[in-house]
Amino acid sequence: MLINSYQQRCARAQSKREVILRFLRDETWSNLTNLANMLGLSEPAAFKTVCQMERDGFLLRFKVTALRLSLWGITPQGLAFAWGDDEPMQIRPYFEPSKLSVMTIAHYLDIQRARLIAERAGWTNWIPGNRLPKDIKKRPDAIATNTEGQIVAIELERSIKTLKRYEAIFAIYLQMMKRDEYAKVYYVCPDASFAPRLIRMFELIKSVPVAGERVPITEKHRARFPVYALDTWPSKSG
CATH class of the missing domain: 3.40.1560 (type ii restriction endonuclease, domain 2)
Known part of the structure; x- marks a missing residue:
């Protein structure tokens, strides 16, 4: 039962990552509020997921000091994982804060x-x-x-x-x-x-x-x- 619960947690975590990557392959970058809304989660719960994805190199965080706002954008590695194995990959822009x-x-x-x-x-x-x-x-x-x-x-x-x-x-x-x-x-x-x-x-x-x-x-x-x-x-x- 514990193993099954662990597997379900892993599957759920992977599903959230895939949803974020699919969204950001279109949108390139977003903020925590929109990402949480998309996932149907509270902002603290979504924050945990995006931080893990940042740690693993899928997302890049950028703090917009003038707006007191943090943005998360997709990296080249994130784009590589943004398509399923049965989907043809497409050329999409990755997050470049200098262009904001x-x-x-x-x-x-x-x-x-x-x-x-x-x-x-x-x-x-x-x-x-x-x-x-x-x-x-x-x-x-x-x-x-x-x-x-x-x-x-x-x-x-x-x-x-x-x-x-x-x-x-x-x-x-x-x-x-x-x-x-x-x-x-x-x-x-x-x-x-x-x-x-x-x-x-x-x-x-x-x-x-x-x-x-x-x-x-x-x-x-x-x-x-x-x-x-x-x-x-x-x-x-x-």
């Missing part, structure tokens, strides 16, 4: 939060924006398949852009939707008080620039850019 921008860390972590919430709701095929082709005119923060089976773009919005910029973004995305690249573009806001203000901003968009002309925007067009706060994301209908 303090200004974008909160945004990146919020996108991960949106991912975890969406996947728990049944969304699939999440691809972070930095893994999308660099030559597309507008790279969203992520794309995914919602519960209706639609491929959608996700934008995490933390600050208001100018109306002119939103008009240009709408124009690009509407053309992409016309080509059936995306069904919708979901805007997600980490601050619940921010979301209604973004909706009001979108309501000011009456036309968008396309090929040197102004094309009118209807409510039907605007409905393809739904806005959510993280605590109401995603809607049950996807």
Whole structure:
């Protein structure tokens, strides 16, 4: 019985490692809060696992002094173990703290939060924006398949852009939707008080620039850019 219990503990520990490595082969780095949320564990329990993985060379810890925050990223060794024996390996970036921008860390972590919430709701095929082709005119923060089976773009919005910029973004995305690249573009806001203000901003968009002309925007067009706060994301209908 004791041997069986030990084997179960080992299997559980290995399973947690695999989940973390699979997540970080996509996301490269994260914080303890998101990793704990992904595992369904308390932060102290998750901390034990990531420290063991750091000790074994799978993860690298980096302290962001300005934010009083620690990040854990995947190492080359971690990437080597991030695919199962029956999966083809892919080239993915490993964690390089020197390439981090303090200004974008909160945004990146919020996108991960949106991912975890969406996947728990049944969304699939999440691809972070930095893994999308660099030559597309507008790279969203992520794309995914919602519960209706639609491929959608996700934008995490933390600050208001100018109306002119939103008009240009709408124009690009509407053309992409016309080509059936995306069904919708979901805007997600980490601050619940921010979301209604973004909706009001979108309501000011009456036309968008396309090929040197102004094309009118209807409510039907605007409905393809739904806005959510993280605590109401995603809607049950996807």
